[in-house]
Amino acid sequence: MRALLIACDFDGTITRRDTLHVIVEAFGTRGIWAALEPRLRTGEITVEEAMEQEFGEVRASREEVLAAVRERAPIRAGFPELVDWSEARGHRVVVVSNGFRTVIDAVLGDAGLGRLEVASHEASFSPDGCRLSWSDRGERCSLCGRRCKRYEIERRLRGERLVYLGDGISDRCAVGMADVAFARDGLAEHLRERGVPFLPFEDFHEVRRTLESMARDAA
Ligand SMILES: [Mg+2]
Numbered sequence: 001m002r003a004l005l006i007a008c009d010f011d012g013t014i015t016r017r018d019t020l021h022v023i024v025e026a027f028g029t030r031g032i033w034a035a036l037e038p039r040l041r042t043g044e045i046t047v048e049e050a051m052e053q054e055f056g057e058v059r060a061s062r063e064e065v066l067a068a069v070r071e072r073a074p075i076r077a078g079f080p081e082l083v084d085w086s087e088a089r090g091h092r093v094v095v096v097s098n099g100f101r102t103v104i105d106a107v108l109g110d111a112g113l114g115r116l117e118v119a120s121h122e123a124s125f126s127p128d129g130c131r132l133s134w135s136d137r138g139e140r141c142s143l144c145g146r147r148c149k150r151y152e153i154e155r156r157l158r159g160e161r162l163v164y165l166g167d168g169i170s171d172r173c174a175v176g177m178a179d180v181a182f183a184r185d186g187l188a189e190h191l192r193e194r195g196v197p198f199l200p201f202e203d204f205h206e207v208r209r210t211l212e213s214m215a216r217d218a219a
């Protein structure tokens with residue numbers, strides 16, 4: 001089988017819950033996103049600006065944040081096994097996230113996966129409020145008008161087949177690049193409504209078995 005680039009979203013995909021939601025729920029100000037929503041809808045502020053305001057209210061140390069994430073956002077079963085399987089067959093796994101490096105590194109490190117390549121943004125947590133820094137995702141994407149995950153995937157693809165796994169709004173544009181798409185939750189609904197084929201999944205054991213059987217069919 002041709003080598004695979006397996007691009008995987010982090011929040012709500014590798015983890016069972018979105019760590020950003022967990023962090024805001026534990027340490028942020030209730031209702032702030034709803035209060036920002038009208039200005040977001042009219043385009044008065046960007047999603048990034050809304051997130052900066054939301055996380056500015058998150059008053060907690062990095063240690064407190066990581067403790068809450070570890071307790072409330074465990075990883076979905078089978079992810080380490082999928083990574084092992086991929087590495088043994090010469091496939092590459094890359095985590096492509098709109099979340100924060102500090103959090104992702106801690107969760108992956110706990111799972112023995114600190115070696116994984118990660119493309120994400122970053123957050124600096126403090127009891128005085130959290131500051132976000134956005135990674136460089138080049139020019140606005142010509143398809144979605146945002147600095148989206150396509151940029152991170154395009155610069156990593158070296159002729160492999162692309163497998164994409166995700167669950168949310170930030171995956172909608174990038175999943176369109178995939179040769180094989182796995183989706184859950186909102187992303188699954190979005191693709192279903194548009195008649196775009198995808199494979200639903202509950203855990204990564206299922207994903208691995210599907211990729212294994214594809215490899216067998218291709219042999
Ligand atoms: Mg997600």
Ligand SMILES: [Zn+2]
Nearest residue numbers: 141144148173
């Ligand atoms: Zn895009």
